[in-house]
Amino acid sequence: MxxxxxxxxxxxxxxxxxxxxxxxxxxxxxxxxVILITSFxxxxxxxxxxxxxxxxxxxxxxxxxxxxxxxxxxxxxxxxWIVTAVLGFIIAYYLVFDVISLRAKMxxxxxxxxxxxxxxxxxxxxxxxxxxxxxxxNRVFMSIGIKDEPLEFLLFxxxxxxxxxxxxxxxxxxxxxxxxxxxxxxxxxxxxRDNGAKGWQILLHVIIPLCKPGIAIGTIFVxxxxxxxxxxxxxxxxxxxxxxxxxxxxxxxSYNFAYSSANSLFLxxxxxxxxxxxxxxVDVRKQL
Amino acid sequence: MSGxxxxxxxxxxxxxxxxxxxxxxxxxxxxxxxxVLSFQGETGGLTxxxxxxxxxxxxxxxxxxxxxxxxxxxxxxVILALIIMVLTMVISFLAxxxxxxxxxxxxxxxxxxxxxxxxxxxxxxxxxxxMFTSLDMQSxxxxxxxxxHLTWTLPFGVLIMLAIFSRFDPRTEEAARxxxxxxxxxxxxxxxxxxxxxxxxxxxxxxTLSYDEFARTSQVSGEHNTLPLELVSVTGTASTxxxxxxxxxxxxFSLLVIGLSFVTLYVIQRxxxxxA
Numbered sequence: 001m002x003x004x005x006x007x008x009x010x011x012x013x014x015x016x017x018x019x020x021x022x023x024x025x026x027x028x029x030x031x032x033x034v035i036l037i038t039s040f041x042x043x044x045x046x047x048x049x050x051x052x053x054x055x056x057x058x059x060x061x062x063x064x065x066x067x068x069x070x071x072x073x074x075x076x077x078x079x080x081w082i083v084t085a086v087l088g089f090i091i092a093y094y095l096v097f098d099v100i101s102l103r104a105k106m107x108x109x110x111x112x113x114x115x116x117x118x119x120x121x122x123x124x125x126x127x128x129x130x131x132x133x134x135x136x137x138n139r140v141f142m143s144i145g146i147k148d149e150p151l152e153f154l155l156f157x158x159x160x161x162x163x164x165x166x167x168x169x170x171x172x173x174x175x176x177x178x179x180x181x182x183x184x185x186x187x188x189x190x191x192x193r194d195n196g197a198k199g200w201q202i203l204l205h206v207i208i209p210l211c212k213p214g215i216a217i218g219t220i221f222v223x224x225x226x227x228x229x230x231x232x233x234x235x236x237x238x239x240x241x242x243x244x245x246x247x248x249x250x251x252x253x254s255y256n257f258a259y260s261s262a263n264s265l266f267l268x269x270x271x272x273x274x275x276x277x278x279x280x281x282v283d284v285r286k287q288l
Numbered sequence: 289m290s291g292x293x294x295x296x297x298x299x300x301x302x303x304x305x306x307x308x309x310x311x312x313x314x315x316x317x318x319x320x321x322x323x324v325l326s327f328q329g330e331t332g333g334l335t336x337x338x339x340x341x342x343x344x345x346x347x348x349x350x351x352x353x354x355x356x357x358x359x360x361x362x363x364x365x366v367i368l369a370l371i372i373m374v375l376t377m378v379i380s381f382l383a384x385x386x387x388x389x390x391x392x393x394x395x396x397x398x399x400x401x402x403x404x405x406x407x408x409x410x411x412x413x414x415x416x417x418x419m420f421t422s423l424d425m426q427s428x429x430x431x432x433x434x435x436x437h438l439t440w441t442l443p444f445g446v447l448i449m450l451a452i453f454s455r456f457d458p459r460t461e462e463a464a465r466x467x468x469x470x471x472x473x474x475x476x477x478x479x480x481x482x483x484x485x486x487x488x489x490x491x492x493x494x495x496t497l498s499y500d501e502f503a504r505t506s507q508v509s510g511e512h513n514t515l516p517l518e519l520v521s522v523t524g525t526a527s528t529x530x531x532x533x534x535x536x537x538x539x540x541f542s543l544l545v546i547g548l549s550f551v552t553l554y555v556i557q558r559x560x561x562x563x564a
Contacts, residue, residue: 012386013389013391014391015382016382016383016385016386017383017397019379019382019383020382020383020397020401020442020446021397023375023379023435024397024400024401024439024442026435027416027438027439028400028403028404028407028412028439029400030415030419031411031412031415031419032407032411032415034419038418087307087311090304090308091308093304094305098301111312112311112312112315114546117492117493117496117542118319118496118500118538118539118542118543118546119499119500119516119519119538119539120500120502121500121516121519121520122519122538122539123318123319125523125531125535126318126321126322126535127318128523129318129321129322129325129334129335129336129532130318130321132334132335134335134336135335136335136336139336167314167318170311199298199300224405224408227408228407228411229409229503230503231502231503231520235520235523245408245409248408248410248411248414252414252507257414260414261414264408264410264411264414267408267410267411268407268408272403275406279402284402288447288451288454
């Protein structure tokens, strides 16, 4: 009897996982296999021809453009990561430790995360009237006399792209940091204080170490989103920024599916290595 | 909490609260400016000054002769988001049930879900597009894009359900069984009601993440655009304040969806408190 129930149990688990399995197989694993195969195809300038050639990879790893794209992407990602981590930490700290009323805490937290459920594209577009040559910032600067000429670097620049990343991605740091920080046992902080630790010592030796999982999860989000984004670059860089994902998107635009497959597969591997490394340091699953 | 309440308000406190409120301004400022500009007068342009105020650009959005006719893309995005919402809820809930019990290979599935979350959107989009082509099929917003959206909404759905079930006391379920409830009754009267707030959350993520998705959809929507694709395609070249008008409307729509989710959560909680 128990054997039968056991068997049913196992059967029900398989049934429950089937829909997710099918979805992942069809739309994640399937496409990756197709990309892997396509990356060995040949492109003759017009058509993608089935073949087994490593030319795409040779081109990828010898092209100076690949290196330039990666350097630029990594530089942007590093800036965005540092800014969002510091900003996210201060915001989470404020919400968890400075705001005392639970109701205010939840309300202010919600204010920080609500934009996540609105359109990222619109939030990127919304920077255009702000940063443009005749935009809000330049008008304000010129009217109070800080500048005589409009600042040109604000829009259609790396600055605009980074600004919009910080704008859209900071909440990916705030939410996990808020989550881990709120779980810190206040008696730990009290104990540190009773033992004579100063404010910065508590921060450095108690709070930040306990926030590591939150920082790790936030980092996974921010890095993977920044490294693979081409929307903000397309909308706000004015062709002044060449990131990996944008160049892949451009290669697709010129129908070079073989090369863009090799290129995007390499990006996936880079991302998996980064995220795998972070997940080795911190047990992400425990945080759920 | 008492230890924290007593923290005296140092200069650092004022520093942190200043940063916080500046961040809120930074978060909402651009969208607020865009909303104001969407009421731009008929002769006004994409930036200030406002040349009067009008609803002209809102009317323009509903004008079929306008180059970006947003009505159909909007309709497609809403229908797709509803389908994705239901699929995400069902698939994530079922997976949550299985993960809770633990099974061989659960770690593999967990990492696949994480991979789905972090995979470059351009790779997913290109891959699904090429997969359709290699099968001699044309991807459309209701097929390829649907799959692309699932790769983005399912990780959130599954991770939320994992979090919900990790707080779920299995003894509740055992108690139901001991009292003679069948598996189906336990599911219907115990598990679903307890996890309902989580499911509402999954619905919110499923709907909004699909409704706003651009990057993963970019190569697979076929000949008919979803709303975010249409928005990106008209940005730059043919921009008029209509773009802001549609931005304002779609933001209000999103806020209504978010509001609805929170009202639902509130009602559930009230009922629970009342019924206990």
